[in-house]
Amino acid sequence: MRLCEKCAGVKNTCCIARDVIITPGDIKRIEEVIISKDFYEFRPVSDLEYLVQEDDPNWNIYTFFENGTRRVLKHKENNRCIFLHDMGCSLPGYVRPLVCRLHPFLYNEQGLTGISSDCPVELLDVNEDIYTSIGINTSLAETWRKELYHELFNEYNENRQSMRKAMVS
Numbered sequence: 001m002r003l004c005e006k007c008a009g010v011k012n013t014c015c016i017a018r019d020v021i022i023t024p025g026d027i028k029r030i031e032e033v034i035i036s037k038d039f040y041e042f043r044p045v046s047d048l049e050y051l052v053q054e055d056d057p058n059w060n061i062y063t064f065f066e067n068g069t070r071r072v073l074k075h076k077e078n079n080r081c082i083f084l085h086d087m088g089c090s091l092p093g094y095v096r097p098l099v100c101r102l103h104p105f106l107y108n109e110q111g112l113t114g115i116s117s118d119c120p121v122e123l124l125d126v127n128e129d130i131y132t133s134i135g136i137n138t139s140l141a142e143t144w145r146k147e148l149y150h151e152l153f154n155e156y157n158e159n160r161q162s163m164r165k166a167m168v169s
């Protein structure tokens with residue numbers, strides 16, 4: 001059994017009560033496979049801990065909009081992600097938000113920095129390594145990390161340029 005399945009069996013999964021940031025690329029990829037377009041919203045942070053990004057100073061700059069909100073996946077009434085069903089995430093792996101795909105890797109704008117302490121590595125079998133168990137190696141995670149920052153930075157840059165144009169017109 002994979003680590004994520006074991007984790008889901010003993011505690012809340014990482015798909016409950018989280019603010020899952022989504023990029024314009026995530027939206028485009030998800031919209032290609034689902035009918036409803038009503039899966040994200042703009043919300044202020046739900047937990048002030050999200051504001052602490054000491055090793056990644058541009059993260060908040062890239063993810064906050066002018067009105068103090070961030071674009072995140074909607075929750076259902078029970079605080080579960082809108083895409084979380086009884087059998088797990090209902091989205092195909094290749095369109096899941098990049099932030100979801102990268103979990104439990106820790107990262108910043110420069111690279112991967114470790115594994116989240118939320119991830120119950122104590123549930124791994126003896127001699128089983130985490131990368132094999134979650135089915136993601138560091139090379140794939142690094143590709144997604146770069147894609148994530150590329151998509152966030154592009155949107156931030158486009159917004160900044162539109163604001164500049166509005167100011168001079």
Ligand code: SF4
Pocket residue numbers: 014015016020073081082083084085088089090091096097100
């Ligand atoms: S999109 Fe899928 S993996 Fe991401 S939080 Fe929602 S249910 Fe979990």
